Amino acid sequence: MLALGSIALFVFGLKRLSRVRTARTGNGLLAAGMLLAVVITLLEVGRVDYRWIVSGLAIGGSIGWLIVVRAKATQMPEIVARFNGFGGAASALVALSLFWSEVVERAGDGTAAETLGATAAATLIASVLIGAATLSGSIMAELKLRGTVEGTPRIPVRAVVMLVLLVSGAAAGSIGLFASEDPATASLLVVGLLVASVLVGVVLVLPIGGADMPVVISLLNSFSGLAAAATGFALSNHLLIIAGTIVGAAGLILTQIMCVAMNRSLLNVLIGGFGGSASDSDQSDYGPIMSADAESAAMVLEAAQSVIIVPGYGLAAARAQNAAHDVARALIARGVTVRFAIHPVAGRMPGHMNVVLAEAEVPYELLHEMSEINQDFAHTDVVIVIGANDVVNPAARDEPDSPIAGMPILDVEQARRVFVIKRSLSPGYAGIKNALFEREHTVMLFGDAKEVLDDLASQLS
Amino acid sequence: MLALGSIALFVFGLKRLSRVRTARTGNGLLAAGMLLAVVITLLEVGRVDYRWIVSGLAIGGSIGWLIVVRAKATQMPEIVARFNGFGGAASALVALSLFWSEVVERAGDGTAAETLGATAAATLIASVLIGAATLSGSIMAELKLRGTVEGTPRIPVRAVVMLVLLVSGAAAGSIGLFASEDPATASLLVVGLLVASVLVGVVLVLPIGGADMPVVISLLNSFSGLAAAATGFALSNHLLIIAGTIVGAAGLILTQIMCVAMNRSLLNVLIGGFGGSASDSDQSDYGPIMSADAESAAMVLEAAQSVIIVPGYGLAAARAQNAAHDVARALIARGVTVRFAIHPVAGRMPGHMNVVLAEAEVPYELLHEMSEINQDFAHTDVVIVIGANDVVNPAARDEPDSPIAGMPILDVEQARRVFVIKRSLSPGYAGIKNALFEREHTVMLFGDAKEVLDDLASQLS
């Protein structure tokens, strides 16, 4: 019955983990569910020899902890890949361990299938196959992410190779477990299965570009869930079946969602050859840039008490004035203080911002000229820069040789957080780079100003 | 394995049934799932005497069909309540039948629990209790909907009565099945359980107002699902457990959603005393009025090819011009032909509509004067009247004594469907009733014009 609690924790955990506001507690629930599952299992196995268990848990726990504390923020995806590989490997090892303990070491009569039962035998094969392929695939993914393995090497007739590997692996496994009565032969065949499975993972991931790795890892993650479920079948452990299956299914959906977000199809990703290297960047002028989507921005805005909106030519070009006003209204309705800071030369004609904001009937009281508002940025939680560039470019102050040197600018950097809405990292009228975009507390919201703002407004209301 | 197909059909069916565009196929899938379940069961029971089965199915099927074809559109909710009662009754009867066949008719040794197994016995009690309460509750609900039983009679110390009924019923059932070794006594006690259960349903529903009946029916529906699941436990039929539980859980969520939509809490509804009669109406001047929400309107609009928007003073009063333009834009983006029909005296000053629509930059090409567009209404799929009243009032044409008699009006009635957005049924400037609102093809979208249109725009994009 306790197992049901564990399942409930898994279900609620995953659900919360998929919503921004609850993600962290969701992760906690998942961890609690796992702890509960372990405890239940220990209770069930009863009074046994804890030597291996304790040392296994201790060693594994410390290693996991160590890997994480040593990781740099930029390495997260690689680490996820690695952990994922470990999970797959664990499933395969569990299956192998079962095989050895029940078949090889017992050395009873008959085939393994007869010893273990057909279902267990079949799922044992699945477990080894999926687990081992997950391991090797994950290792490949990590190497690609690190850039150790680069490019998208084409494997000739890859589909055929894959098929051959799968078929031969499955055949070896089946013969080993269903036909062979000799444990030695059987274990040899199982090792064959293992090798084939490892190769499957390599062939699967090798030709896929580094930029597509997140999708691949997500897919492999779904696989390792399934491997766990297969182990569950082999061990007749329902908790394992359920948890493994849920995460397998959820992982598949997540993979699909990630593909859609990248505007790719899963097949497309798996065929490979796309994606280049993970560290590719179009905008070589710029260092690391942080970008986000409207939902994340909305979350930050909700927590803000004061917001200043800085419109520029891009607002007018996108004719996003109504959308900007909608965002302001939504924030005001939430009790946020909202002001617009108008730079004297924003836009392309004197008073351009006034003209377009008047079209959207932004009340004059909300508009503040530069000299009036510049010292307030330091006490402002969030600045939203909408299609402005030159007028918020610190180069005017910091780089005496800049073409805009000496022009007074809106000092948006002073604010706690800066969102910049524009379509790309392209420069503005003056044609120069803007270091504001690289600041640690600047987050780019890429896209047409009207679209981004519409999105933001609907998130906020 | 076929049973899994049936479950899948149930899952997908319910899911599709909860989305407007797929609702009808969803219902079909559910029906198919049910058919499959019946077929599976018939296959499982094997070669038996089909006499009862065939006649039961035939009689039940025809009665069900007859009830539906004879029903008027307005009676739908009553009919759902009645069917629901039948479902609950069926579960109770199945449980009773099991009890009679296994306990009374076999007349073996020991208690029923010993004969049937403890789980089956316990769930048998649950099945009778829930099923019978669902039956009587549903009958009450139907009577309330019909107006046969009116008001919200207060039952003194209702909670206590309820508790007593539940406890005594459960006690009778438990003693009958777990303690009594004499089939006759046991069956007497089971009848006691039945009676108590029927009373529970009555006490539950009687004090609840007619307007809250939909929520009550939904709750009872969830119960009848649980009754079916209980039957499944009693019969060890997993398909029954799964289908019953899914519908029980989904029904509970639906009940919750309905409460939220009515701005009530479930507890609140169940305590009763609210809700008055189902046929209450505030606006006694008007005959039956059809109203809908933005989502339904959006669905109709999506299917339209030509739409005419008729703005009036309410559009200006709500300052909904930008929202109206957003809706127009969203429709145009879907390939719908959209025009605005401007009545010469719409608003409160000459050209009022032009002024406000210009603020929202509705292109002049979309604006059409009355004389230009009046004959086009007949070929128009949908008209959206936004805060206009007098200028679309057929009284100007049909009632010679009306204060607006003789004023030319926009002939919106000619269109296939008319949506009218306003806050209430209050009259406009001329202070008179507008029969347009009662037309069969008119649907009111009540609310502030800006809010309704914002909603509509987000549904459409």
Next chain:
Amino acid sequence: MGPALVSVYVFVLAAFLGFELINKVPPMLHTPLMSGANAMSGVTVIGALTLVIVAAPSTSVLLGTGALILATINVVGGFLVTDKMLSNFGGRK
């Protein structure tokens, strides 16, 4: 693990599934969805079927047949009435 316990697993999973299945239902679908779900709760019909497989008219068979008839009304009528409600919507099918 006993079969009863597994049934409980099944029950719990089905309940979670039922809860997750329905998220946001537009008001216009409240009644049809309730009606469709109601028809589905007539699934008890398959319970009734397993009880009326003998020829002799005993009390249990009569009860079972009653259950069968009522459940069938629920199922057949329920799906029909739901379809009737939905036929008014006219959206793309």
Next chain:
Amino acid sequence: MGPALVSVYVFVLAAFLGFELINKVPPMLHTPLMSGANAMSGVTVIGALTLVIVAAPSTSVLLGTGALILATINVVGGFLVTDKMLSNFGGRK
């Protein structure tokens, strides 16, 4: 109904549940969700636990202990790394 069949029921229900559980994930959560799910897939740890309950170091026990270690790394590391990712968000907790 055999226990294997029931397990299949359980499997199918769990799969449906998994599919329904996740609807729309904001892009910023793609990686954390993947990472959390990944940690959860280390649930195989409980399989490993059931295999290493004897004292004698046989091949199977060694394999099982390897599985246990790897699965624990996956679980512990996975949840920690997920939490680390999420700690940057700073939203209300």
Next chain:
Amino acid sequence: MARLVVVRETAAGERRVAATPETVRKFVEANVDVTVVDGAGAAAGIDNAQFVDAGAQIADDRAISDAAVVVSVAPPSAELVALLAPGTLLVSFTAPHRNLDTVQALAAANITTLSMELIPRISRAQSMDALSSQANLSGYRSVIVAAYQLDKYFPLFMTAAGTIRPATVVVLGAGVAGLQAVATAKRLGAIVKVSDIREAAKQEVASLGATFIDVPDAEDLTGEGGYAQEVDDDFLERQRAALTDAVASAHAVITTAQIPLRPAPELLTQAMVEAMPAGGVVIDLAAADGGNCVLTDTERVIDHEGVRIVPGHDFPSHMPAEASALYARNIHALLSQVLDNGDVTIDTTDEVVAGSLLTHDGGIVNERIAAMLTGGGV
């Protein structure tokens, strides 16, 4: 087939004409025989030839004496009345409360007069409502004139050469002209504040995005037919007090407050004008009825301590072509009710005809005007 004559306006500054080629064509189609007095359209940019093309004859003033129907813009002069034959139908503005002797003369001459300003303000009569069509134009024009007169941008601009504060425009009276002035001034980017004494005006002003100046403790002073009631001095005093601040910061004040057939309320005192910023403008659309500003001179623009006061009653004549086109359509719509296949039928059971009938059968039909003549007030 009745003969309809379009007079040439003789009033000073009147540049409109009561028919245009467009309406002449419609009259001719409806079997009305139209004669236009030579040069009637000249000031509005319509020459005789265009009228002839539309089917009219051109004649001199004497044609008026043969007419069954005479249409005019300005209230009839004594000369015009003298020319009219008994039984003629005259359709025109008449400003009866200001021209009581003309009204008497019309009655005495047995002229049937439909007065454009008496047309009831009901929905179906809006197409005949010349007060509305002309007031709308005046409201628009008043803002254009104010913008032209002011040494000040209307909109707010934040530019490299400093911030330019927007102009403040105060509009007194939110009837047709007032609302159009509000809308136009808002369009140009001014800050617009409005005062009126009808409750409904508040929401109407809000519907155009402007702010309303509340008079403390004011009740709703809506009178008959949607018009405002005349207010007492005590209320006016309070209203002026409420307006003082707004007017003192206004670059332009546009006044449109009127009470039908009564002198316009005096809303702007000399002191209030003097408190306005130098270079300010007052545009008084109520000038013809005495003006809302005490200083208004109907004849000319005056400069009072740097504030220009512009009488606006003749604004429609600033845009005579546009104004005439609208007025002519109003006249045509009203006559459509009265002319039946070219013959005049005065149906006094018709609400619109009865309402606008001033003199008929030798008597003064309108009760309020009759009462004024017999000495009483309203």
Next chain:
Amino acid sequence: MARLVVVRETAAGERRVAATPETVRKFVEANVDVTVVDGAGAAAGIDNAQFVDAGAQIADDRAISDAAVVVSVAPPSAELVALLAPGTLLVSFTAPHRNLDTVQALAAANITTLSMELIPRISRAQSMDALSSQANLSGYRSVIVAAYQLDKYFPLFMTAAGTIRPATVVVLGAGVAGLQAVATAKRLGAIVKVSDIREAAKQEVASLGATFIDVPDAEDLTGEGGYAQEVDDDFLERQRAALTDAVASAHAVITTAQIPLRPAPELLTQAMVEAMPAGGVVIDLAAADGGNCVLTDTERVIDHEGVRIVPGHDFPSHMPAEASALYARNIHALLSQVLDNGDVTIDTTDEVVAGSLLTHDGGIVNERIAAMLTGGGV
């Protein structure tokens, strides 16, 4: 402590002044000794007393000879040049290409001249950019004048008295003035069509919601500094052909097309004007440089077959107070670069100073003007 003198403008129709009490106050704070010529602000509504309040002295013209810095609006007259002592810094519009002899005289007199129209169009110099500030005002004003002149509503109205079609306004040249004209005309509800030859102008026009008239096969003719290039006759021919239809249906045409230091392109031919509807208006903001319309007369409004042609080069003087306030700030911003604790320092390595320097140390510093004088073209 340098002495700065504000001249009284003498050019015909010039009503602006190069300093306002606001800028005088800032100069005084920066240790500049300001003298205002008696009556310099009168036309702009600023009297001597206000200048005195701000810390200036009042003197007559002779003070100019003692000045270290002289500020003016209009290009210096021969009389002013005669008054200037050698080494004086003159800051003013100079229209050098139209006043080559004045430029020579300035150089000969060893005057250092900063010409306001030569200030480079770079972002940081925008606060000094008088061309922008004045052009913006002219653009706004041009629409107000057009609306005032037209016997036509700007917005579309669908009323009980019929539908009033909106006015169509064509704007030629979408620089600062043109864009402001577009914005103002759009605000008033007109249909606005625009032509320009710079590629960027297209998006800028779209950002104001107006439509762009494409010239077939046009390349981007953006020249140096964001200004337009001068175009050849062949292109002009094609451009005019592309404009013909739009102009023929325009109630108002506002022309603003200019090329720095060159005559304005001739965009409106006589035939195009004649094709306009009667009562139409052409407003030519390029009048000073010859006009974009062949018929433009710099001195007066002319009426050509019912179309009025209004020269707009003096529009800033229609709103002298507003225009002076902006111009004075531009002057102050430029002088802030040049005055260091009250002393003049000409730093020719500064891009802005170098760009706007016309004459210095007895020579003509600006190369283009120097080239014009030595006979060559640009």
